[in-house]
Amino acid sequence: MNYFVEINIMPHKALLDPQGKAVSNGLHSIGFSALDNVRVGKHITFEVEAASAQDAEKMAEEACKKLLANQVMEYFEIKVSEPA
Amino acid sequence: MNYFVEINIMPHKALLDPQGKAVSNGLHSIGFSALDNVRVGKHITFEVEAASAQDAEKMAEEACKKLLANQVMEYFEIKVSEPA
Numbered sequence: 349m350n351y352f353v354e355i356n357i358m359p360h361k362a363l364l365d366p367q368g369k370a371v372s373n374g375l376h377s378i379g380f381s382a383l384d385n386v387r388v389g390k391h392i393t394f395e396v397e398a399a400s401a402q403d404a405e406k407m408a409e410e411a412c413k414k415l416l417a418n419q420v421m422e423y424f425e426i427k428v429s430e431p432a
Numbered sequence: 433m434n435y436f437v438e439i440n441i442m443p444h445k446a447l448l449d450p451q452g453k454a455v456s457n458g459l460h461s462i463g464f465s466a467l468d469n470v471r472v473g474k475h476i477t478f479e480v481e482a483a484s485a486q487d488a489e490k491m492a493e494e495a496c497k498k499l500l501a502n503q504v505m506e507y508f509e510i511k512v513s514e515p516a
Contacts, residue, residue, distance in 0.1 A: 356475045357475070358475065358477070368476075371476065371499075371500070372478070374499055375495055375499060378498060378499060380491065380494075380495055382480050382481040382482065382491065383478050383479070383480050383491075383495070384478065384479045384480070384481075385477075385478055385479045386476065386477070386478040387476070387477050387478070388474060388475070388476050389474070389475045389476075389477075390472060390473070390474065390475060391440045391441070391442065391472070391473045391474060391475035392452075392455065392470065392471070392472050392473075393442070393469075393470070393471050393473075394456075394467050394468065394469055394470040394471070395467070395468045395469045396466050396467050396468070397466040397468075398466065407464065407466065407467070410464075411459055411464055411467070414462060415455070415458055415459060415462060416455070
């Protein structure tokens, strides 16, 4: 079956996020002063042919570990859904 | 109240996504052949002080339109939640 996978790859919470800091400064300078703790990561989506949602998630996790995420600096979250 | 906002900014579905294509080729070359239609975008999170979840969402939408997203090439999705 075909599954739709969404992955968020974010910098670890303990680490400085210079890109987030830059976005935060940008937002503050155009008047969004109520925003705080901006962090910027990647959102990756793909379709995968797998026997079950568990299989699809396992494949996504492996792809994150092998290629997509740098686990020294980033963590990832995976969400698997069935395409509409 | 403090709200936690998550934004996904993705290239429009009708547009080519060269970064996604590169990731797709990379994944295929290390054996993930069941993956298809890889797309890469941004995931931005922040905390915002707002009167209601609706207000928080409105602020996030405005921030996307003014700074975060390039609406010619990208669309965005906003999710507002209360911090745990």
